Amino acid sequence: MTTAQDTLTILHLGLGSFHRAHQAVYLHELHALGDTRWVLAGGNLRPDMPETIAALQAQGGAYTLETVSAQGERRYTWIESIRTVVSHTPDLAGLIEIAVRPSTRIISFTVTEAGYYLDSRHQLDWAAAPDLQADLQALRDGRAGSTLYGALTTLLRARMQAGAGALTLLNCDNLRHNGDRSRGGLLQFVRALGDDALAAWIEAHTTSPNAMVDRITPRPTPEVAARVLTATGRTDPAALMGESFIQWVIEDRFANGRPDWARVGAELVESVAPYEEAKIRLLNATHSCIAWAGTLVGYRFIHEGTHDPAIRQLAYDYVTDDTIPVLSPSPLDLAAYRDVVLERFGNPAIEDTNQRVAMDGFSKIPGFIAPTVRERLARGESIASVAVLPALFLAYLQRWHAGQIPYTYQDQAMDPAAAHAICEAADPVAAFAADPVLWGELAGDPRLVQGLRAASEKVAGFVAQHASGRAG
Missing domain, CATH: 1.10.1040.10 (N-(1-d-carboxylethyl)-l-norvaline Dehydrogenase; domain 2)
Known part of the structure; x- marks a missing residue:
């Protein structure tokens, strides 16, 4: 039996539908097999999805996932792998508090392709990204960032100062070579900030495996919540729907441990x-x-x-x-x-x-x-x-x-x-x-x-x- 002291955490940035229909499901299935060593905590980098975040907090992080096969078969699962849902604040205080714990071993994130701000040569496109410039200034002024790179810089700087140990930065999105490219963008951002000590710490104490994810997950509609109520008797404002197909391929390069995802169908490979x-x-x-x-x-x-x-x-x-x-x-x-x-x-x-x-x-x-x-x-x-x-x-x-x-x-x-x-x-x-x-x-x-x-x-x-x- 895993005790609270033994529990290890994955901190996920971006509690949108895809994360909750994909990565959270793999961990939920591990829990169902009796392996409860890892749990999820998460929050958003911007003040979006307030109703969904409030619903998740009211339900202790749990929610209903409806899956639909190509033949039209529907199934309903109460997902309980997210144990902490952090409210957004501009200083990212709730996320920082989790990021500096030694028991937090992975920071994962889901962003769109455009959220990486990279040009065709994998360089940060500063001219086209005023958000990045604003984040540089925010960090110079002692405030937190709100882009992926600004937020990661904020969290990793706090972790380095706390001496909390190594961790993995894990992409959960569709960008090609996502681990390599996000790592490159992050280091460019940190060096533009002039924080050479943090850049060296990131290189020495973190890994960024590439990963490939797949599950069609439409935006939730009121009809999903209505079907969930009919099928389960549960009123769930955080309910969502995805197809039954699911896939996750990850390069097995983790800095400080990982869940045994292979037990529940993830593929751990040398090259994705x-x-x-x-x-x-x-x-x-x-x-x-x-x-x-x-x-x-x-x-x-x-x-x-x-x-x-x-x-x-x-x-x-x-x-x-x-x-x-x-x-x-x-x-x-x-x-x-x-x-x-x-x-x-x-x-x-x-x-x-x-x-x-x-x-x-x-x-x-x-x-x-x-x-x-x-x-x-x-x-x-x-x-x-x-x-x-x-x-x-x-x-x-x-x-x-x-x-x-x-x-x-x-x-x-x-x-x-x-x-x-x-x-x-x-x-x-x-x-x-x-x-x-x-x-x-x-x-x-x-x-x-x-x-x-x-x-x-x-x-x-x-x-x-x-x-x-x-x-x-």
């Missing part, structure tokens, strides 16, 4: 790279393809676009023609992975919205799609199928520019003025292809322009065909 590439390019990029295409023809949900034969074919061709060839050979059966992904996206019970998946295109093009374009061109091969995805986003962006997207588009990495300028250009395709945020060193490449031009004509025909079909 091939799993990461398959997931980012075959799943994440395909997801964006379906969201952008679905929005263009008037669908609201991902499953609607997935079941549309024309949209499904665009996604299938992208993976089959251009992506599988550059990822082969792979330890995964990539064709089977492609088919499983499309089956998952077609699950109508998930009701994942195009709005959620379509966001952050200015991060997703360079992160999910440009690598395949770059590798195909380097091999002297066609980009006809992969170019359809950025062409879909350009068409989507032009709708946004015209005020014709039926929901609010969110994009942390987008400069709205620059995006409007692309759409207003005499040659929007050329302007889009020349954008360095989207394309890095490929920006303006004549082969890219030519491929996008042909793909844009294909997208225009696809949209027109749908419009005439509906009119008929």
Whole structure:
């Protein structure tokens, strides 16, 4: 029996839906096997989700997770692995108090791609990130930071001063090489602050394993809470829903211990790279393809676009023609992975919205799609199928520019003025292809322009065909 004195803690930054449907579930399942040595504590870096945070605190950190299989089977689980929910304060005092405990051995976090503030060369993009500049000033003034790097600097500086020992910084998100890149960004930030002692401590006393995570987790809706009440009799304002599929692949490089996650299905590996590439390019990029295409023809949900034969074919061709060839050979059966992904996206019970998946295109093009374009061109091969995805986003962006997207588009990495300028250009395709945020060193490449031009004509025909079909 584990006593309170023996308990080890993972401090998680960002108590959003994905963390609670993924990492918290693995630890919950370990507890169910009798291994209760590790628990979760968590809080947000900004004052968002106040209602959810309050509900979690009222329930002692517990909440209901509804999972739905591709066949429509629903299950309900009361998740109890989060034991401490920290209220947000600008000084991050509650998070610091946990971070400086020797029993806290892992700090994990879930952020979006744009939350890393990295350019195509993995350098902090100071010019485009006033939040980072503000955090530097805050830390110089003795205040806490609110970006990932500012907050980690605040927490790790306090831990170093407390002599609390080594710990692991664990990413739980979709950024490629996420451990390496977040570590690089953090050290750049700390050195820009001029804290060489902290930089040296981070290098000596922390590790940052790369990891790959996967589970479709839509934003919770009132319907989820209603189903939970009907099925369990429990009124749970913190209830959420995810698909039944779940995956976690982690490089086994931990500085000061870890839970025995392999007992409950996580894969601990030497290198996460091939799993990461398959997931980012075959799943994440395909997801964006379906969201952008679905929005263009008037669908609201991902499953609607997935079941549309024309949209499904665009996604299938992208993976089959251009992506599988550059990822082969792979330890995964990539064709089977492609088919499983499309089956998952077609699950109508998930009701994942195009709005959620379509966001952050200015991060997703360079992160999910440009690598395949770059590798195909380097091999002297066609980009006809992969170019359809950025062409879909350009068409989507032009709708946004015209005020014709039926929901609010969110994009942390987008400069709205620059995006409007692309759409207003005499040659929007050329302007889009020349954008360095989207394309890095490929920006303006004549082969890219030519491929996008042909793909844009294909997208225009696809949209027109749908419009005439509906009119008929």
